[in-house]
Amino acid sequence: MGELFQVRTVRDARELLRKHITATLPVEQVPLLEALGRRLARDLSAMDAVPGFDRSTMDGFAVRARDTFGATESLPAYLNVTGEVLMGRNTTAAGKLNAGQAWRIPTGGMLPSGADAVVMVEYTEELDERTIGVTRPVAPGDHIVRAGEDIAPGDGVLSRGHVLRPQDLGLLAAVGLSGVPVFEPVRVGIISTGDELVETLEQPGPGQVRDINSYALYGQAAAAGARPRIYGIVRDDFASLLDKLRQALVECDLVLLSGGSSVGIRDVAARALDTLGAPGVLFHGISIKPGKPTVGAVVDGKPVFGLPGHPVSAMVVFDLLVTPLLRYGDYPDDPLEFPVRARMTRNMRSAAGREDYLRVRLYRENGIIFADPVLGKSGLISTMVRASGLARIPAEKEGVEAGEYIEVKLF
Numbered sequence: 357m358g359e360l361f362q363v364r365t366v367r368d369a370r371e372l373l374r375k376h377i378t379a380t381l382p383v384e385q386v387p388l389l390e391a392l393g394r395r396l397a398r399d400l401s402a403m404d405a406v407p408g409f410d411r412s413t414m415d416g417f418a419v420r421a422r423d424t425f426g427a428t429e430s431l432p433a434y435l436n437v438t439g440e441v442l443m444g445r446n447t448t449a450a451g452k453l454n455a456g457q458a459w460r461i462p463t464g465g466m467l468p469s470g471a472d473a474v475v476m477v478e479y480t481e482e483l484d485e486r487t488i489g490v491t492r493p494v495a496p497g498d499h500i501v502r503a504g505e506d507i508a509p510g511d512g513v514l515s516r517g518h519v520l521r522p523q524d525l526g527l528l529a530a531v532g533l534s535g536v537p538v539f540e541p542v543r544v545g546i547i548s549t550g551d552e553l554v555e556t557l558e559q560p561g562p563g564q565v566r567d568i569n570s571y572a573l574y575g576q577a578a579a580a581g582a583r584p585r586i587y588g589i590v591r592d593d594f595a596s597l598l599d600k601l602r603q604a605l606v607e608c609d610l611v612l613l614s615g616g617s618s619v620g621i622r623d624v625a626a627r628a629l630d631t632l633g634a635p636g637v638l639f640h641g642i643s644i645k646p647g648k649p650t651v652g653a654v655v656d657g658k659p660v661f662g663l664p665g666h667p668v669s670a671m672v673v674f675d676l677l678v679t680p681l682l683r684y685g686d687y688p689d690d691p692l693e694f695p696v697r698a699r700m701t702r703n704m705r706s707a708a709g710r711e712d713y714l715r716v717r718l719y720r721e722n723g724i725i726f727a728d729p730v731l732g733k734s735g736l737i738s739t740m741v742r743a744s745g746l747a748r749i750p751a752e753k754e755g756v757e758a759g760e761y762i763e764v765k766l767f
């Protein structure tokens with residue numbers, strides 16, 4: 357059996373899990389339009405240069421910069437208009453721009469050979485069909501994008517593990533990759549435990565409550581790019597829990613159990629996890645509030661979490677320990693995990709040696725972002741709904757005072 361009842365910091369819990377998780381995800385090739393939010397399975401490099409030719413970034417005239425030196429409004433540089441660039445057309449065939457010449461060019465047009473800059477149309481005056489006066493000089497390279505300036509052939513463009521964003525799809529389209537190798541989404545099995553739980557459609561009797569966690573955790577898993585699946589409610593009993601866990605572990609890459617982590621069937625859950633495979637339970641308890649009675653296990657290389665039953669606690673622990681695994685397959689150091697700095701509206705106590713996570717509602721007043729704690733016990737799901745994010749009070753602090761800044765991650 358693993359290291360039971362030893363309370364861990366979040367960092368240690370992550371380290372232990374990282375050390376024991378060995379299961380890998382299959383790779384699939386998906387069309388570019390289905391790749392948003394997916395994780396790249398290998399490094400990608402560009403075959404083509406983007407753009408493939410020098411192009412103008414303005415409507416105007418392609419010129420040799422040196423022909424415009426010294427030009428002013430009162431003494432323009434006069435150039436002969438000897439050509440016109442058409443969009444999408446190869447200018448090489450149309451010849452070369454020579455000294456004293458200018459070619460009309462649209463934004464994005466291919467620079468003719470011989471030209472090294474573009475004069476914006478605003479800084480020209482048309483004297484007749486064939487002559488312009490340039491009223492402002494340009495330097496070589498002005499208003500043009502060079503071939504390969506965006507992406508050079510052979511450039512590594514995106515790395516394995518990267519979660520694809522809209523701009524990444526644009527870049528992959530630019531280099532002509534219409535399909536991408538991505539990891540299959542993590543299949544997440546969700547099991548709720550408790551004799552008091554009933555399905556959403558049921559009317560709870562006295563002493564009963566509807567199952568909240570299956571839905572909230574399903575939402576969190578889906579939001580993190582995983583493929584969640586609900587295994588329903590299991591009664592507090594070893595045999596049925598073992599059965600359900602066994603099934604979920606065969607069909608999923610990661611399994612979540614909620615409830616029964618503290619007293620109740622705690623030992624049952626831990627015993628079940630140790631029965632199912634090695635190394636079993638890695639830790640029982642993390643030094644955070646809410647979320648202390650969390651069980652972390654690895655069974656045959658796959659992570660299994662016993663999340664606390666209180667819905668807020670389950671969601672907070674999911675956010676800290678499960679989301680990074682689903683998103684990145686790991687616990688990367690993320691300096692932007694809590695990206696917002698906000699000013700506390702009131703004092704909040706916490707115990708040293710324990711990280712506290714506060715539900716906060718953010719608002720802005722006179723240019724300052726304030727964090728207003730949403731108070732309420734961790735059994736109250738409505739507190740999560742009223743909050744816009746989670747603020748962290750680090751373990752070394754004994755609280756935060758009104759006016760002090762804290763770090764917040766947004767939901």
Ligand SMILES: Nc1nc2c(c(=O)[nH]1)N[C@H]1C(S)=C(S)[C@@H](COP(=O)(O)OP(=O)(O)OC[C@H]3O[C@@H](n4cnc5c(N)ncnc54)[C@H](O)[C@@H]3O)O[C@H]1N2
Pocket residue numbers: 548549550552553565566567568569570614615616617618619620646647648649663664665666667669734735
């Ligand atoms: N004597 C102690 N009691 C408790 C302790 C403790 O240290 N000593 N820890 C408290 C803390 S903190 C938490 S968090 C909870 C953890 O409870 P469990 O993980 O053992 O879960 P349960 O006892 O089954 O449930 C707790 C609470 O949550 C409700 N619950 C559970 N599952 C769901 C669900 N799917 N949907 C909605 N609500 C759910 C359950 O009905 C209980 O009210 O223990 C404290 N107690």
Ligand code: MOO
Pocket residue numbers: 645646647648649664666669670734735
């Ligand atoms: O962990 Mo309990 O989660 O403090 O409510």
